[in-house]
Amino acid sequence: MKDISLDYLAGFLDGDGCFMLQNTIGKTRVPCIVVGMASTPLQLELLQMLYEKYGGVMGKYGPYKWDTPKARGRILWRLGHQKAASLSRELLPYLRIKHRQAKILIRYAELMKANRGQGSRYEKPESIEEKKKLFDE
Numbered sequence: 001m002k003d004i005s006l007d008y009l010a011g012f013l014d015g016d017g018c019f020m021l022q023n024t025i026g027k028t029r030v031p032c033i034v035v036g037m038a039s040t041p042l043q044l045e046l047l048q049m050l051y052e053k054y055g056g057v058m059g060k061y062g063p064y065k066w067d068t069p070k071a072r073g074r075i076l077w078r079l080g081h082q083k084a085a086s087l088s089r090e091l092l093p094y095l096r097i098k099h100r101q102a103k104i105l106i107r108y109a110e111l112m113k114a115n116r117g118q119g120s121r122y123e124k125p126e127s128i129e130e131k132k133k134l135f136d137e
Contacts, residue, residue: 004049010094012046019088019101021108021135022080029135031105031112032080033087047077054079054087085109108134 013019016037021029035050037043051058056079079087088102095102111131115123 004053006090007094009050010091010096013091014095014097017098019084019098019105021105029108029131030080031084031109032078033084033105034076034078036074036076044075047075050077050079055083056080082109082113104134104137 013033013035016035018034020032020034022032022034023029033056035047037047047058050056056077058075058077060075085106088106092099092102092106108131111127111134115127
């Protein structure tokens, strides 16, 4: 497998990636990095390299409400939770466009980790409020 340098990956994610807080079925917000691309052989190879190096989930788009003819056949790579925060920390010095979004993802993951295993009813009100503000940014 070819190696992917952090500066190359940061440039790639600045252009084609998404640092986001994704809603899940249980209304929990999960920090994640997502890349969706057309499934040309070169792009597929790059997503496969990311999957092999960092883990996560790789698959086809859909069925989503934005499942359009243009989106069909596209490939998605998604890295979530603390893995996404860890990679974001490594990428921070190299990111130019999505630096702020990566910092938001990292902070949200830190708040989630601090509350792990306690249940949301035991979460400190200031932690809940900070997570809401981060999500609204």
